Amino acid sequence: MKKALITAGGALAAAGAVRALRRSREGFPQPRSGGRRVLILGGGFGGFYTALRLGERLKSYAGTSVLLVARDNFFTFQPLVPDVISGNTEVRHIAIPLRRHLHRAGVNFLRAEVEGIDLENRIVQTSRGPLEYELLVIALGGQPAYFGVEGAEEHSLRLWDIRDGLRMRNAVIGRFEEAAALRPDDYPPGLLTFAVVGGGYSGVEAAGQIHNLIHKGIRPDYPWVDYGQVRLVLAEGLPEILPEIDPALREVGRRRLTNLGIEVHTGDFVSEVSPEGLSFRSGEFIPARTVLWSAGGRGSEVLESMTAEKDKMNRIVVNERLQLPGHEGVWALGDAASAPGPDGNPVPPTAQGAVQESEVVAHNVYASLTEGEPREFEYRPLGQLIEIGGAFALSEVMGWKLSGTLGHALERAVHLQRLTDRQKRVRVLMDWALDYVFPPDTSDLGL
Amino acid sequence: MKKALITAGGALAAAGAVRALRRSREGFPQPRSGGRRVLILGGGFGGFYTALRLGERLKSYAGTSVLLVARDNFFTFQPLVPDVISGNTEVRHIAIPLRRHLHRAGVNFLRAEVEGIDLENRIVQTSRGPLEYELLVIALGGQPAYFGVEGAEEHSLRLWDIRDGLRMRNAVIGRFEEAAALRPDDYPPGLLTFAVVGGGYSGVEAAGQIHNLIHKGIRPDYPWVDYGQVRLVLAEGLPEILPEIDPALREVGRRRLTNLGIEVHTGDFVSEVSPEGLSFRSGEFIPARTVLWSAGGRGSEVLESMTAEKDKMNRIVVNERLQLPGHEGVWALGDAASAPGPDGNPVPPTAQGAVQESEVVAHNVYASLTEGEPREFEYRPLGQLIEIGGAFALSEVMGWKLSGTLGHALERAVHLQRLTDRQKRVRVLMDWALDYVFPPDTSDLGL
Structure with a gap:
């Protein structure tokens, strides 16, 4: 109870500071x-x-x-x-x-x-x-964009807006609910394989987030599922993931993904998505009951x-x-x-x-x-901020290249600063502070 | 930025305190x-x-x-x-x-x-x-329970689980989106009338929450809607709302509702709900495009x-x-x-x-x-905690009767303490601290 009060004190101190920011x-x-x-x-x-x-x-x-x-x-x-x-x-x-x-x-x-x-x-x-x-x-x-890939639109989830993020979250939790009710020998093929198609910014981040959800949130709550059968696949048709960033940083990113146990599958385009899994142009087939399509727009x-x-x-x-x-x-x-x-x-x-x-x-x-003078547009790439699986990010900002925890701190700071709305900025900051303390929630709210 | 850092400090202090609470x-x-x-x-x-x-x-x-x-x-x-x-x-x-x-x-x-x-x-x-x-x-x-009231199930929202709470929230926001696109003279009848059927604990709290959403959240964001046309109605068939609490406290509750501009309509049962509004046994009709049914289960x-x-x-x-x-x-x-x-x-x-x-x-x-001895159940009413419209509650706990801000503090403390899950307790505490600072969100996430 005393500790709860300290927490309350912290929250109120924070609230007070913000109150000062409030304006009419x-x-x-x-x-x-x-x-x-x-x-x-x-x-x-x-x-x-x-x-x-x-x-x-x-x-x-x-x-x-x-x-x-x-x-x-x-x-x-x-x-x-x-x-x-x-x-x-x-x-x-x-x-x-x-x-x-x-x-x-x-x-x-x-x-x-x-x-x-x-x-x-x-x-x-x-x-x-x-x-x-x-x-x-x-x-x-x-x-x-589905590029005419058969079954892609029907049999995959997308990551276009916030509702899509929730749907993917609930889908992952749902697979573990299924697995928890079965003996490991009875898991259908690909039940615990989660494949992300598209190795750009969103796809890489999504793969890291699925890893986080499974290993930090779901794993403690579903301890008797056979985690040996969990597979995370990131599929990119081009030879490299993250084509937009510096090659050295890209290599760090790839290593990070591999260290998290995410299989990076490059240089082979997906040719079909079915409820059973992913087919590739090479003829390879990966059984996967859950596919996230993140291959561009x-x-x-x-x-x-x-x-x-x-x-x-x-x-x-x-x-x-x-x-x-x-x-x-x-x-x-x-x-x-x-x-x-x-x-x-x-x-x-x-x-x-x-x-x-x-x-x-x-x-x-x-x-x-x-009746003033129009301007011409000139694009200045400001860099990239790519979080991979919590407490790690690749940051390339105005020539600076950072990875790991430092890169992550920069990524978070920049995103927070850009968040436009003061209230939401404070709330996201709180979310992140608590995320550092608590495991992710595993409630499937069906929303 | 300095203030944002103070806020960050508060959040991290809170997080640190909670971290100590974490156990394996x-x-x-x-x-x-x-x-x-x-x-x-x-x-x-x-x-x-x-x-x-x-x-x-x-x-x-x-x-x-x-x-x-x-x-x-x-x-x-x-x-x-x-x-x-x-x-x-x-x-x-x-x-x-x-x-x-x-x-x-x-x-x-x-x-x-x-x-x-x-x-x-x-x-x-x-x-x-x-x-x-x-x-x-x-x-x-x-x-x-709809008690056979015609149209009640089809034309009203309910407040049974958390998804229902979101649906009601989105419905209220949706009415103001409609109103914002019209001139006040063109509002259809009952567009901005929100009726809650059922004067028990949930109904009274819901009416207060709708009031909060409208006047603290929506009003600043939809400033050119005609608020003279907003009506909040709490309809109870029995002669009194909140039959379960002490009559003196009940009277305080009724005054609070009236002060918030919520019309307390008692002693007349609803006989029909239609998309246009509520009909009562007395023959009265209240045009209302949004009805929340909270008349028991x-x-x-x-x-x-x-x-x-x-x-x-x-x-x-x-x-x-x-x-x-x-x-x-x-x-x-x-x-x-x-x-x-x-x-x-x-x-x-x-x-x-x-x-x-x-x-x-x-x-x-x-x-x-x-093969032990079974026990018999004996119900001990522990009291009631009823929030009405933010920073005000009726609290009747173990013979203590409190209303207003003090009652509210007690209500919040008891609910927080009962919340079962440590993580959620901290998060709700944060929500409440920030609610004290910021106006309610008005995004209709469609969830």
Whole structure:
């Protein structure tokens, strides 16, 4: 009880410190309606950040209303989605209420599904009716790409939003519930094999998180399962995982995965996913009852019916000003866009890409309203932060390369600092502090 | 940033204190299989506590295996379910992994749905096949009772488990999303009326939580909704709400509700629920698009096909030993049972009732195995703890009556102390500390 009180003291001290940070939410400007209308589609990194930045710029500028339309009323802090699998970060803590921040910036919000974009007539069709616009920002994001692999969409889980993270988490727990009710000799093939397809940032992090969930959370709670039958596989078709980072760091990452007992399976593409497992082009078959598909994305389905030019991944092709060629007053960014990047390659579809682009889109929309000078976009890769299995990360930031615990500290600090919302930042910090003390939760809430 | 570091310091101090509390999870006994089998059905207060207590008693007693069967792999701390509506307590923090605690007590666990109980042949049918038993404890809980009110089940939400709490929360947020997209004159009737049917403990707490969610969380985030059209109604058919508590305290509760702007509508039973609203026996109609049904419960559906004697609320009638008359070796408790209580009334279907009963059931099962003396159950009401709308509670504990902030402090302390799981206790404490600082979250995660 005394210790509980010390804990209480700590919590209250923390709360007190934060209370000082609190400031009045009164007095932010009422969003303008009427006047010239800027419509922003999508509430991810691209749309949310464009709205915040444009709102700031327009505060002293009357006669324009900005409306952001998104399916969910929250912004998801994507870089921490894999952490949902082990539960070291609580789902709600990486979801940030859009309205809370948009109102302060004087931006309106409408929760609706975007169903079509008619560039000729300047109308967007939504689940709540048509919306006219004068200027349009398309930041509708993407969806998983299955590259025509048979069975991939039907028989695998994905890791696109926070609900997907929970589904994967529950699926893993469910397999151990099944195993716990059987004798080890009776386990069906692949019951305890968990395969992640895709060796990029998300796939590597997801594999590490599944490892954490199993060995820190599930193992103590399901002690009589045969852990000799647990297999974790990370499958990447290219010869190397993590192609975007420095080769030396990549090698450290691969060693880390191997040390955790994760089989890194490279240089062989998956050709089919079935309820029984993964088939590879080489003819190899790995029995696996649980497959997470994390092999990249393509532009959102909604874009398909649009008349604009798109690349082969269904991303809208934009010019250096992030504008749709031939469509004055229409911009696209983030995963929905293919923008010219360094060495003639498109800007990679990452959070940092979208955030950098939002700066230029906000500037150019404002310039268009005020007859100012538009800017050209130049992508500056800021580095990579990749956590692998708790208390270990690869960090490559502005030329610094760190791995292990130090890399992890940097990864956590940067993600926390970028979390946008003060409340959520404190809550995630608490989650991480407690994660250091307690094993992961194993409740399958069915959510 | 400095303040963020202070916060970090607080969190780490708290974490350090808790770390000291951590003890090894190694070395708990492997559950016995084979031998004489005790089967416990249900993982709520009745089943979970019986299992823990029986496990402790049987630790030094070989030749018996105890198996608990439940639909979910977690125990729900029911008294805090209404808090899920405002989000001041995170859903996962009131869900406690059953296996983690059962293993320590040497009790086996199977996640399965109970489909039927055959007392004659001593077999329980489950979604994972039939289970034989020698001794049986039925703690399957209950489900909402609709008393034949037309439309009640179809057109209202319920507050039975944590998922229901989330659904209600999302429904409330959804209404404000709708309102935010309309001009106040265009709101359909009852769009912003939230009605709770049932003036017992849960209903009163739920009404307070809805008030909190709306006025502390939603209001700052949806500032241009017409709050003049918001109505909160608590409907109770009997002349008084909270019939179980002291009349003076009840009056304080009613005043508190009224002060919060919650309309307390008593002495008139609901006769119909439709998508448009509530009809009363008196002929009154209240337009309400969102109705929460919290008017009490009945024994679980599974019990219907059982041959045992049941009361009119489908609860199994048990004797003073909490045993089914005429069925040696079968006990029932909690919401699934009707046990003789004080003044000839049955024991009320509450958490404290179930916990007290579990002590006697565990004793009597053990006595039956060891040919000891069975005990008779005597219900001792320990009081009531009812939070109404944050920082206020009615507390009646062992003759003490408290209301307001003091009552609230007592309510929180008692619930925290009873939370069973150390990790969850710390997390809930953190939730409450942060709730004191930050407004409730308004993200509708769709979960």
